[in-house]
Amino acid sequence: xxxxxxxxxxxxIQEGEDVSMNCTSSSIFNTWLWYKQEPGEGPVLLIALYxxxxxxxxxxxxxxxGITRKDSFLNISASIPSDVGIYFCAGRYSGxxxxxxxxxxxxxxxxxx
Amino acid sequence: KAGVTQTPRYLIKTRGQQVTLSCSPISGHRSVxxxxxxxGQGLQFLFEYFSxxxxxxxxxxxRFSGRQFSNSxxxxxxxxxxxxxxxxxxxxxxxxxxxxxxxxxxxxxxxx
Numbered sequence: 001x002x003x004x005x006x007x008x009x010x011x012x013i014q015e016g017e018d019v020s021m022n023c024t025s026s027s028i029f030n031t032w033l034w035y036k037q038e039p040g041e042g043p044v045l046l047i048a049l050y051x052x053x054x055x056x057x058x059x060x061x062x063x064x065x066g067i068t069r070k071d072s073f074l075n076i077s078a079s080i081p082s083d084v085g086i087y088f089c090a091g092r093y094s095g096x097x098x099x100x101x102x103x104x105x106x107x108x109x110x111x112x113x
Numbered sequence: 114k115a116g117v118t119q120t121p122r123y124l125i126k127t128r129g130q131q132v133t134l135s136c137s138p139i140s141g142h143r144s145v146x147x148x149x150x151x152x153g154q155g156l157q158f159l160f161e162y163f164s165x166x167x168x169x170x171x172x173x174x175x176r177f178s179g180r181q182f183s184n185s186x187x188x189x190x191x192x193x194x195x196x197x198x199x200x201x202x203x204x205x206x207x208x209x210x211x212x213x214x215x216x217x218x219x220x221x222x223x224x225x
Contacts, residue, residue, distance in 0.1 A: 099169045100169055
C-alpha cells in the first residue's frame with residue numbers, strides 16, 4: 001500500500017522562528033492536504049493542494065505540491081505559541097482502489113517561549 | 114455553518130461487545146469517510162461512502178462496517194470488540210469523493 005514519510009517527527013523551536021516540514025510518498029498523489037491536530041480534537045484542514053507545482057498560502061502557512069507528485073512541504077513563518085500541535089500531511093490518489101486519504105505519522109511542533 | 118458532528122464523544126465497551134458510532138456531515142456534503150487513529154498506527158482509512166454507497170474500503174477486518182443514510186448521515190459499527198480496537202474514530206465529510214475532507218472531533222472508544 002501507499003506509504004507517507006513525514007519529517008521531522010518533532011520540532012522544538014523558539015517563538016518567532018520559521019518551521020519547515022515535509023512528506024514524501026512511495027507513489028504519486030492527485031491531492032495533498034495539510035492538517036493540524038490539537039489534543040482531544042479532530043484534525044483541522046490548513047491547506048489543500050490539487051496540482052503539481054502548486055504553491056498555496058494561508059496566512060503564515062505556505063505549502064507546495066511537489067512537481068513529481070510524490071512530495072509536499074509545509075512552512076510556517078514567525079511561529080507563535082498557538083502553532084503548537086501535531087501537523088499531518090495527507091495524500092489521495094483518485095485513480096481507483098482505496099481512494100481514502102493516506103496520512104503521514106505527524107510532526108509534533110513544540111514552541112519554547 | 115455547523116461542522117461535522119460525531120456522537121458519542123467517549124465510549125467504554127467490554128471485549129466481545131459491539132458498538133455503533135454516528136456522524137452527521139456538514140450540510141450539503143454527500144461524502145463521509147471514517148478513520149481510525151491510534152498512537153502506534155496513526156490515522157488509517159476505514160471506508161468512504163457517497164450517496165449511500167460504499168465507494169472505498171481500507172484494510173480492516175469485516176468486523177468493521179458502515180452505512181450512509183439518505184440524509185448523508187453515517188454510522189459505523191464494530192462487532193466483537195477487541196482490546197486493539199481502542200482508538201479515536203474520526204469521521205470526515207466532503208462535497209465529493211476527491212474534495213477537501215473536514216473532520217469531526219472524533220469518538221474515543223476504549224475497550225476493556
